[in-house]
Amino acid sequence: MTPDTRSMFDPKSYSKVMRPPLQAEPLPGWCYTSEEFYRREIEQVFSRNWICLGREDALPRVGDYRAFEFCGKKLILVRSAENRISLLDNVCRHRGTLLLTGSGNTNVILCPFHHWGYGLDGVLRGAPAMEQTEGFHKSDYGLRAYEVTLWNGFIFARLVPGGPSLEEAMGDMDGLVATYKMGDMTCARQKVFTVACNWKLFIEVFMEDYHLKAVHKSSIAGTYTAPEPLERLNGDFATIFNPHQGTSALLTGEQHLALPPIAGLTGKAAAGTRYLFFYPSFAYACTVDCMWFFEIYPEGPSRTRVAMNMCFPRSTVARQDFAEKFAAYEQRWDVSMKEDLVVLELQQQGLETDQYSPGRLSHLEPVVGMFANWLIRHAVEMPRDARS
Ligand code: FES
Ligand SMILES: [Fe+2]
Structure with missing residues (x-):
């Protein structure tokens, strides 16, 4: 009971x-x-805690990504550089649209709604027609990036920072x-x-x-x-x-x-x-x-x-x-x-x-x-x- x-x-x-x-x-x-x-x-x-999200070789080329759900969060796992995997929020910082679905390869994470464009590291690179918006700085609106550590070809991530290293x-x-x-x-x-x-x-x-x-x-x-x-x-x-x-x-x-x-x-x-x-x-x-x-x-x-x-x-x-x-x-x-x-x-x-x-x-x-x-x-x- x-x-x-x-x-x-x-x-x-x-x-x-x-x-x-x-x-x-x-x-x-x-x-x-x-x-x-x-x-x-x-x-x-x-x-x-550190969670295994698969093998690095599932994302062999820069720009390869996989969108998925974990712990109630919508996330993107992406190879952002040769030796780097990033785990990012998959929710647009403008008005909340889901950014990517499924898996594939891209050089920019582009929101389908108003085309805010994020780099593979989650940094906001482009936000059209925002120049009249007061006090708006692109640097304040990147996608949240989570901790990722690679070990023996495995990808490990932790959603809440703090605690022991992997x-x-x-x-x-x-x-x-x-x-x-x-x-x-x-x-x-x-x-x-x-x-x-x-x-x-x-x-x-x-x-x-x-x-x-x-x-x-x-x-x-x-x-x-x-x-x-x-x-x-x-x-x-x-x-x-x-x-x-x-x-x-x-x-x-x-x-x-x-x-x-x-x-x-x-x-x-x-x-x-x-x-x-x-x-x-x-x-x-x-x-x-x-x-x-x-x-x-x-x-x-x-x-x-x-x-x-x-x-x-x-x-x-x-x-x-x-x-x-x-x-x-x-x-x-x-x-x-x-x-x-x-x-x-x-x-x-x-x-x-x-x-x-x-x-x-x-x-x-x-x-x-x-x-x-x-x-x-x-x-x-x-x-x-x-x-x-
Ligand atoms: S909701 Fe993403 S650009 Fe508007
Ligand atoms: Fe068994």
Whole structure:
């Protein structure tokens, strides 16, 4: 049952969530269903942390842009210079018209209504017939630009400035995945879909081994062995390393279709898969030959748009046999994702009832508990001033 606002944002309501995973309860159902809790997450969690908005190579040329919606804002992601990506408001400063739709290439962001024209950096360059307007200075009317940081070919942005840099927030994560050389990778396929579940459910299932035997019995469960014990690391992330033979990006039994491993992989990275979750919404997996990751765009408490991206070293994509072998990788991702989506929508339906009261967690899903802990700390215990 959804509590009143006061108890929803009272840390005491989450005392059992905040225990170590094997003593804890999962989050209460309202965290996945309540509009009010969702709004708090957008304001305190999504707007104030570093969010992955995809790969740089999706915008290869200066002027390439993508208009999209995130956290209730209309935004433009644009390559504004050779080594620079900008995230700008997509709303005209004159009288509010939406500037761009879809994606494409342009050298000016031109408002369709009265032709105010903005540079790719958001600066207002042209505003016709404004010379008689008193005290009007173009420099006062640029598009708001948000913080953007590039990391290993990924684009990260933060809507509300302040707090740790991307590097500080990542802590040990950067060093942990350096051996995969993700900056040398390119995206071979992006698949965008919408799922009728809360954004947290989508990430939680990615970060736990508990469902493998039930949900992925004949597709991928046979690839994996028991995950290693959790490593003690610094940074706003959780990781699980799963040792196994070959690549985990093919269906069990299809290792003969494997593409070559990433050159120079060192340590245990050469023999298993590392699942990572940089809070609050960047989930990715690195295996011996490739990496896949999700961009998460919540559309309400019970609806999430996801962009799934499959990335390989450039040298692998350039191989003659890539297209043929890649088909088997696509099959693995499509089959296992479909299996997950079925249970996720069933889980959301159960959580929407007033009949659920939280159970307990297995040792095979510690990250579910760790993330719940992080989320409650950021959304409930120490929310930051919304005006800062
Ligand atoms: S609303 Fe954009 S130029 Fe008038
Ligand atoms: Fe799964």
